[in-house]
Amino acid sequence: xxxxxxxxxxxxxxxxxxxxxxxxxxxxxxxxxxxxxxxxxxxxxxxxxxxxxxxxxxxxxxxxxxxxxxxxxxxxxxxxxxxxxxxxxxxxxxxxxxxxxxxxxxxxxxxxxxxxxxxxxxxxxxxxxxxxxxxxxxxxxxxxxxxxxxxxxxxxxxxxxxxxxxxxxxxxxxxxxxxxxxxxxxxxxxxxxxxxxxxxxxxxxxxxxxxxxxxxxxxxxxxxxxxxxxxxxxxxxxxxxxxxxxxxxxxxxxxxxxxxxxxxxxxxxxxxxxxxxxxxxxxxxxxxxxxxxxxxxxxxxxxxxxxxxxxxxxxxxxxxxxxxxxxxx
Numbered sequence: 001x002x003x004x005x006x007x008x009x010x011x012x013x014x015x016x017x018x019x020x021x022x023x024x025x026x027x028x029x030x031x032x033x034x035x036x037x038x039x040x041x042x043x044x045x046x047x048x049x050x051x052x053x054x055x056x057x058x059x060x061x062x063x064x065x066x067x068x069x070x071x072x073x074x075x076x077x078x079x080x081x082x083x084x085x086x087x088x089x090x091x092x093x094x095x096x097x098x099x100x101x102x103x104x105x106x107x108x109x110x111x112x113x114x115x116x117x118x119x120x121x122x123x124x125x126x127x128x129x130x131x132x133x134x135x136x137x138x139x140x141x142x143x144x145x146x147x148x149x150x151x152x153x154x155x156x157x158x159x160x161x162x163x164x165x166x167x168x169x170x171x172x173x174x175x176x177x178x179x180x181x182x183x184x185x186x187x188x189x190x191x192x193x194x195x196x197x198x199x200x201x202x203x204x205x206x207x208x209x210x211x212x213x214x215x216x217x218x219x220x221x222x223x224x225x226x227x228x229x230x231x232x233x234x235x236x237x238x239x240x241x242x243x244x245x246x247x248x249x250x251x252x253x254x255x256x257x258x259x260x261x262x263x264x265x266x267x268x269x270x271x272x273x274x275x276x277x278x279x280x281x282x283x284x285x286x287x288x289x290x291x292x293x294x295x296x297x298x299x300x301x302x303x304x305x306x307x308x309x310x311x312x313x314x315x316x317x318x319x320x321x322x323x324x325x326x327x328x329x
Contacts, residue, residue, distance in 0.1 A: 004046060004053045004078070005158035008035040008071030009063030009091035010108050010147050015042040016155035017049050023156045025049035035070040043074070055084055057158040059091035061171035062116040062129045063108065068170055088167040092118045092129055092146075094153035097161060099123070099145050105137050107146040115146075116173060119307065125165075127301060131174045136306040136327050173302070182230075182264045187272060190220060190227035190239060197236040198229065205255050209315060219252065226276055230256070230265050240269040242277070242285075249277040251287035254296075261295065270303055274326070283328055288314060288321040300324055 002024070005016040011032035017025040025046045029038040047053070058075035061068045072088070079086035092106045099106075102122060107115040110131050117137050118129045137144060145151050181187075190198065195216055202210045211219075219241060220227060230238035238256040242249050251273065256266045277285050289296050291310065305324040314321035 001159075002050050002052060002054045003057055003159040003162075004043070004055075004075075005057045005155040006039070006043070006071045006075050007059030007091055007094060007153040007155050007158070008039065008067045009059045009061045010067075010152050012152040013038050013042060013071070014153060014155040015039070015046050016158070017046045017053070018156055018159045019050070021160060026156050028152070028155075032064075032067065035067045039070060039074055043078070053078075053082065053084060055079075055162075056086040057162045058086065058088055059094055059153050059155075059158065060088035060167040060169070061091055062110070062131070062173045063091060063171075064111055065172070072170055087162040088169075089158055089161045090118070090125065090129065090165065090167065090171060091153040092116065093125060093161050093164075094155070094157050095146055095151050096120045096123060096125065097157040098151070098154055101143050104143040104145055105140060107134070107137055107144055107148065109147050110174065114174075115148075117306075128298065129171060129173050130301045130304070130306070132304045132306060133327050136304065136325065139325060139327070140306060140308060180264075181268055184232055185237070185263075185265060185268070186231045187228055187268065188231065190229045190241075192217075192220065194229050194236055194239075195220065198239050201236060201239070201255065201257055205258060211253070225252075226273070228269060228272060230269060232260070238265050238269060240273055242273055244280055244282065245286075247282050248284045248286050249273075249280060249282050251285060254287075266296075266299055267303075270299065274303065274328075278328055285326045285328065287324050289324060290315060291320040291322050297322075300326075 002019045007014045012028050012030050013035050014028040027042050056075045056079045095106045104120055107117045110116045114131050115134050116131055119126045199213050224244040227241040229236050237260045240254045241252040305326045308323045308325050311321045
């Protein structure tokens with residue numbers, strides 16, 4: 001199986017030809033604005049190293065839009081013209097493939113003073129790539145590999161990586177500047193009249209360990225608190241609460257009715273919480289999330305929260321929490 005491998009997700013344009021892991025050709029060109037200009041020439045040179053090409057593997061990002069599309073479009077067009085298969089892989093994985101450390105981060109330049117990043121353990125990516133401020137990654141106190149240390153996606157590794165997780169669409173992880181608010185949902189400050197509805201929803205959402213009515217009353221009356229409810233057709237379907245704690249905001253709860261999830265309600269409440277936090281002039285937002293919460297974790301990652309550590313037995317014996325932080329400065 002002879003593979004043509006291409007990656008244009010960073011400032012480097014990288015091309016390789018491999019035959020079942022044996023490198024027949026490898027070359028690259030460093031210029032963030034020259035992907036479209038140099039890629040055809042590199043591929044031309046690569047084709048001299050092999051009598052045929054059986055498949056194409058291409059880095060699907062994350063990466064800046066223009067450069068990334070050059071490589072993906074070229075790879076797809078080449079495969080279509082030759083009627084051979086193509087596969088896409090995460091470009092950050094092609095950097096991690098050359099790292100021998102147990103736990104580390106991989107980052108590449110995302111422009112706008114941000115980085116694309118992913119967390120790896122024993123060579124495996126722990127979650128989907130995110131985009132965030134460099135300081136958020138630095139706060140994790142882990143080794144950082146990637147573009148800023150002159151480590152780029154290695155096209156010679158793409159053939160092997162294509163045996164794992166593959167992608168058919170570009171990996172665009174930058175959050176859109178605006179989302180439409182959920183249709184028909186009203187967001188307003190929580191008041192004492194909401195306590196019965198909120199408590200009823202709490203018991204449905206957290207059957208094993210809900211807050212008590214007394215806790216909600218105490219929270220709503222407490223200082224430096226902020227509570228918001230989401231209301232649909234007169235019914236409370238979600239709520240979020242936070243506490244200003246020194247130079248940070250602590251997220252106390254963010255809950256959506258089970259039958260109203262995946263409609264953007266939690267995302268909108270989190271967006272409003274982030275805006276409120278910015279107005280408080282704090283430097284960060286902190287939260288604890290139950291380990292294994294597959295619905296909440298992607299939401300927090302997409303909004304710039306980075307996992308810092310795990311707190312054992314935080315919720316109950318054997319029920320751990322992941323501490324996450326979002327930098328605001």
